[in-house]
Amino acid sequence: MTTPHPLPPDVSFDGGDLDCGNGLLLLIRKHIDPLPRGGLLEILSTEISVDEDLPAWCRMTGNAFLSVHREGRQRSFLICKGALSERRAEPPAAVPAEPAPLPPRVARPVPPVPPLAVMGMGSWPRPRWMVEAMHAHVEGRLSEAAFHQTADDAVRLAVAAQERAGADVVTDGEQRRDSYASFVATRLENCQLIPLTDLLPLVDHPEEFEAELRALDIPAGDVRHPAVFGRLRRTRPIVAHEVDFARALTDRPVKVALPGPYLLTRTMWMECISDRAYASREEIAADIVRVLREELAELVEAGAALIQFDEPVLSDVVFSGAKNKRSFMCGALSETLAPEHELDFARDLLNAVFDGFDRDRIALHVCRGNWTPDESVALSGSYAPLIDTLAQVRAGAYLLEAATPRAGEWASCRPCPRTRASAWAW
Numbered sequence: 527m528t529t530p531h532p533l534p535p536d537v538s539f540d541g542g543d544l545d546c547g548n549g550l551l552l553l554i555r556k557h558i559d560p561l562p563r564g565g566l567l568e569i570l571s572t573e574i575s576v577d578e579d580l581p582a583w584c585r586m587t588g589n590a591f592l593s594v595h596r597e598g599r600q601r602s603f604l605i606c607k608g609a610l611s612e613r614r615a616e617p618p619a620a621v622p623a624e625p626a627p628l629p630p631r632v633a634r635p636v637p638p639v640p641p642l643a644v645m646g647m648g649s650w651p652r653p654r655w656m657v658e659a660m661h662a663h664v665e666g667r668l669s670e671a672a673f674h675q676t677a678d679d680a681v682r683l684a685v686a687a688q689e690r691a692g693a694d695v696v697t698d699g700e701q702r703r704d705s706y707a708s709f710v711a712t713r714l715e716n717c718q719l720i721p722l723t724d725l726l727p728l729v730d731h732p733e734e735f736e737a738e739l740r741a742l743d744i745p746a747g748d749v750r751h752p753a754v755f756g757r758l759r760r761t762r763p764i765v766a767h768e769v770d771f772a773r774a775l776t777d778r779p780v781k782v783a784l785p786g787p788y789l790l791t792r793t794m795w796m797e798c799i800s801d802r803a804y805a806s807r808e809e810i811a812a813d814i815v816r817v818l819r820e821e822l823a824e825l826v827e828a829g830a831a832l833i834q835f836d837e838p839v840l841s842d843v844v845f846s847g848a849k850n851k852r853s854f855m856c857g858a859l860s861e862t863l864a865p866e867h868e869l870d871f872a873r874d875l876l877n878a879v880f881d882g883f884d885r886d887r888i889a890l891h892v893c894r895g896n897w898t899p900d901e902s903v904a905l906s907g908s909y910a911p912l913i914d915t916l917a918q919v920r921a922g923a924y925l926l927e928a929a930t931p932r933a934g935e936w937a938s939c940r941p942c943p944r945t946r947a948s949a950w951a952w
Contacts, residue, residue, distance in 0.1 A: 537567050537568070551724045563609075638779065697780065711750075786875070815878045833888055
């Protein structure tokens with residue numbers, strides 16, 4: 527291939543007249559993330575501001591800016607993923623892209639969840655080697671098969687620890703997930719994860735957003751956010767494979783958590799990029815409901831005793847004020863309307879997912895979030911503004927955080943319907 531650069535690119539794409547604050551960085555991520563370290567990406571552009579913004583982005587992200595060629599308005603940039611010294615003379619040997627398939631699913635009785643069951647709400651602490659494997663996998667340095675082999679060991683440790691502690695219901699500790707919600711982007715077609723720092727040029731108030739990034743309890747560059755580049759499709763399980771493996775390790779009831787449809791809609795709808803595939807957030811929400819219903823059906827078949835849908839962003843909807851700025855439980859660029867509209871929207875999405883399924887196998891989880899160690903800036907308030915919405919959601923159990931003073935007093939939850947189970951996360 528003819529190239530104006532000293533080295534031929536491995537991949538090339540045309541960004542047209544997009545600037546870095548209008549979606550170009552997201553397209554760069556789409557093309558550069560699958561490359562190995564040392565891979566070369568050519569970016570074609572007619573936008574003059576990219577001349578300055580792209581080298582700055584490369585410096586910030588640790589990628590090498592190699593060369594630029596200009597001809598009239600057309601520009602061609604060549605960048606390297608990581609350092610050019612990491613480039614191999616020959617392509618690496620092929621590795622299995624997918625883990626070895628689990629044995630065919632065998633129908634087994636589903637143990638009942640006992641009353642007042644003790645269970646974990648979310649993720650179990652990960653060993654350091656699991657965290658390292660997670661980053662290597664997301665960055666393309668570890669194959670899918672090798673990642674799942676490592677995660678299998680971490681899940682064995684998590685399940686064994688829960689059994690020793692006397693948990694009535696166990697989970698796999700969410701060991702395979704980079705976070706409780708954004709991991710879904712790695713399991714769906716036309717969606718991928720990008721670092722939160724890449725969103726900085728896209729927000730309305732970058733200075734405030736940068737300050738919030740500094741408040742995170744882990745480096746913002748290590749936190750990744752879903753970006754949607756096409757119509758969402760589910761071609762493999764989102765979490766059903768987690769249930770299969772966990773059930774092979776224990777005879778106790780197994781619970782699995784999934785991000786709820788409202789949370790995923792808030793996270794995945796970014797008008798600057800998502801509108802290439804969807805006309806509105808309502809349209810992307812319809813596809814999210816569809817893929818979650820497909821997953822819910824498979825989870826029931828796999829024998830999950832309890833399927834928990836996480837909607838912590840409901841707290842973000844109802845609380846406002848100086849101490850209650852944007853929570854990183856939801857999308858940094860999400861569109862929101864009045865609280866009454868958002869709560870109705872969330873209720874309708876949840877009920878659309880649950881419709882026709884056994885509500886005794888379904889739970890709804892809401893909490894206040896733990897994205898920062900600074901309690902003074904985290905969400906705070908009782909469940910009172912959410913009670914009417916919770917009462918209209920067709921779930922069999924509520925799993926509500928009460929382990930922090932930020933969640934308010936128990937009395938605020940007394941109006942919850944007594945026709946359904948209520949559980950409290952202490």
